[in-house]
Amino acid sequence: MMNAQISKVDKRDARLSMAYITVAFIALAVGGLMGLLQTLVRSGKLELPGGINYYEILTAHGVLLGLGLTTYFILGFQFAAVSRTAGTLSSKARLSGWIGFIVMVIGTIFATWMILTNKATVLYTFYAPLQAHFLFYLGLTLLIVGSWIACGAMIATYMRWRKQNPGKPSPLLCFMVVVNSLLWIVCTLGVAGEVLFQLLPWSLGLVDTVNVLVSRTLFWYFGHPLVYFWLLPAYMAWYVIIPKIIGGKIFSDSLARLVFILFLLFSIPVGFHHQLTEPGIDASWKFVQVVLTFMVIIPSLMTAFSMFATFEMFGRSKGAKGLFGWLKKLPWKDARFVVPFICMVAFIPAGAGGIINASNQMDQVVHNTIWVTGHFHLTVATTVVLTFFGISYWLIPHLTGRVFTKAMNRLAIIQAICWTIGMAFMSGSMHLEGLLGAPRRTAFTTYGNAQQALDWIPYQVAQAIGGSILFLGIVLIIVIVINLAFFAPKGEQDFPIGEIAENAEKTPMVLENWKIWSTVLAALILIAYTVPFMDMIQNAPPGSKGFKLW
Numbered sequence: 001m002m003n004a005q006i007s008k009v010d011k012r013d014a015r016l017s018m019a020y021i022t023v024a025f026i027a028l029a030v031g032g033l034m035g036l037l038q039t040l041v042r043s044g045k046l047e048l049p050g051g052i053n054y055y056e057i058l059t060a061h062g063v064l065l066g067l068g069l070t071t072y073f074i075l076g077f078q079f080a081a082v083s084r085t086a087g088t089l090s091s092k093a094r095l096s097g098w099i100g101f102i103v104m105v106i107g108t109i110f111a112t113w114m115i116l117t118n119k120a121t122v123l124y125t126f127y128a129p130l131q132a133h134f135l136f137y138l139g140l141t142l143l144i145v146g147s148w149i150a151c152g153a154m155i156a157t158y159m160r161w162r163k164q165n166p167g168k169p170s171p172l173l174c175f176m177v178v179v180n181s182l183l184w185i186v187c188t189l190g191v192a193g194e195v196l197f198q199l200l201p202w203s204l205g206l207v208d209t210v211n212v213l214v215s216r217t218l219f220w221y222f223g224h225p226l227v228y229f230w231l232l233p234a235y236m237a238w239y240v241i242i243p244k245i246i247g248g249k250i251f252s253d254s255l256a257r258l259v260f261i262l263f264l265l266f267s268i269p270v271g272f273h274h275q276l277t278e279p280g281i282d283a284s285w286k287f288v289q290v291v292l293t294f295m296v297i298i299p300s301l302m303t304a305f306s307m308f309a310t311f312e313m314f315g316r317s318k319g320a321k322g323l324f325g326w327l328k329k330l331p332w333k334d335a336r337f338v339v340p341f342i343c344m345v346a347f348i349p350a351g352a353g354g355i356i357n358a359s360n361q362m363d364q365v366v367h368n369t370i371w372v373t374g375h376f377h378l379t380v381a382t383t384v385v386l387t388f389f390g391i392s393y394w395l396i397p398h399l400t401g402r403v404f405t406k407a408m409n410r411l412a413i414i415q416a417i418c419w420t421i422g423m424a425f426m427s428g429s430m431h432l433e434g435l436l437g438a439p440r441r442t443a444f445t446t447y448g449n450a451q452q453a454l455d456w457i458p459y460q461v462a463q464a465i466g467g468s469i470l471f472l473g474i475v476l477i478i479v480i481v482i483n484l485a486f487f488a489p490k491g492e493q494d495f496p497i498g499e500i501a502e503n504a505e506k507t508p509m510v511l512e513n514w515k516i517w518s519t520v521l522a523a524l525i526l527i528a529y530t531v532p533f534m535d536m537i538q539n540a541p542p543g544s545k546g547f548k549l550w
């Protein structure tokens with residue numbers, strides 16, 4: 001079955017995909033409200049009513065948006081992408097998709113319930129020795145197990161395609177989904193190990209203490225690739241969907257595949273760059289992982305090159321002249337293009353911030369300051385999430401049999417402008433305040449009226465202004481999503497898939513040789529982690545009992 005012949009996602013697959021996307025937007029609404037409250041509390045202008053504490057809503061915000069919105073949206077999008085390019089899911093794969101969904105929802109309900117009842121105020125990184133109720137950890141376990149079942153269904157559909165089309169490269173979008181799913185499965189093994197072997201028994205009282213360093217290391221073994229699990233679906237849209245929307249071609253199929261393979265290889269063995277200030281890890285192993293971190297920057301630089309090439313090729317084909325003449329030829333009134341384009345522009349300072357964080361000496365200045373919060377609001381909350389909004393504008397109507405009207409297109413552009421202004425205020429002032437030494441993960445305090453802390457307050461007020469504008473952005477996106485799901489006129493909305501440029505090189509099949517890539521991946525992980533991990537276990541300090549500070 002060739003992908004070119006399949007132009008619509010099967011109705012049954014569309015329902016599955018919409019189920020995931022619906023939960024994603026519910027998480028956005030609730031988590032977004034928590035974000036607004038946080039910025040207001042931190043500005044010193046609001047006290048939460050009814051004894052609700054700041055860290056409780058901070059945990060809800062991080063878990064619902066960082067782990068909920070992203071994972072559900074990505075799986076929903078990926079199911080649609082696989083069904084559109086590799087053919088309708090088999091009934092077994094679809095059933096697995098539903099089972100995965102139900103398991104994930106049960107897990108999400110457990111975790112959210114514990115957070116909202118103040119029994120899991122441990123923030124989204126659930127760092128030991130902070131200890132949550134065991135149902136929180138069980139909820140996270142179910143979330144991960146459910147996602148594995150869903151990813152398994154996608155990989156099985158890809159394998160069916162390969163079997164039916166021997167010797168041919170798989171559809172690019174489907175290939176990308178498989179890479180992201182593999183990345184997810186391999187990295188979540190770390191957090192699954194942490195939760196199952198350390199945190200669950202500890203929270204149930206089966207063991208008294210936990211090895212904190214091991215738990216954090218397992219978390220970051222998962223935590224950094226997690227950010228690329230978020231990023232890669234945005235890259236899928238940039239590489240495959242955007243060229244079609246602007247009327248151009250994909251610059252190079254091989255380059256896009258190579259970029260995804262590089263992410264698979266280099267995004268995992270780099271967790272130590274989150275632990276550069278952590279004692280107990282030898283500096284030479286931190287150095288190894290920082291070098292690998294700089295390797296994982298390369299595929300993003302290749303992506304920047306590829307996007308510029310796609311835009312320029314298109315512009316020149318329309319007669320653009322001069323160095324930047326092609327910019328004028330892009331479809332500036334189409335939200336499906338404009339919104340992801342804003343994300344690309346935002347990723348330039350966002351990525352530069354990441355490179356600063358990854359540099360050992362500079363990280364000493366910014367680590368655990370609110371600079372880092374500014375960094376991830378530009379990366380995940382702008383580059384990634386705004387691209388997800390851009391995807392929703394054609395994907396949701398495609399799945400619900402409706403159309404993206406001109407009025408909604410206008411609202412979507414207003415939404416993106418709100419997001420850009422709100423984020424410029426919020427993330428910009430977080431970066432600046434961080435450079436002045438303000439810590440992250442902290443409720444409002446003046447530290448006994450210390451001058452340094454008083455100097456931070458104007459930045460915190462700017463964050464509250466930005467946060468309020470962003471919340472308006474959340475209201476607008478929810479209005480658009482409800483319209484596209486239930487009220488927009490019935491019709492056919494295209495699921496755009498770009499074609500490869502005629503003069504692009506032929507795709508080498510080695511890019512799809514999973515034996516090679518999984519061997520290299522395993523080797524890199526073993527090189528980066530084996531010795532320091534054994535060291536953490538053999539020379540472990542006394543474990544810590546659990547703390548509940550709320």
Ligand code: HAS
Pocket residue numbers: 125227228230231273274293296297300301303304307308344345347348350351352353354355357358359363366367368372375376379380384
């Ligand atoms: Fe990061 C902390 C390093 C990317 C998310 N990061 C975080 C945390 C999160 C996060 C959530 O090394 C906080 C975790 C916590 O709670 O503690 N990050 C990096 C590096 C990159 C990077 C090197 N991060 C991301 C992405 C994220 C994300 C992507 C989410 C999606 N990050 C770190 C480090 C820390 C960290 C340390 C720990 C700090 C600490 O001390 O705790 C790189 O991947 C960035 C590479 C990106 C580029 C940009 C390429 C630009 C492109 C756009 C092209 C534009 C076009 C349009 C075509 C090199 C592709 C142009 C048009 C025009 C008209 C101009």
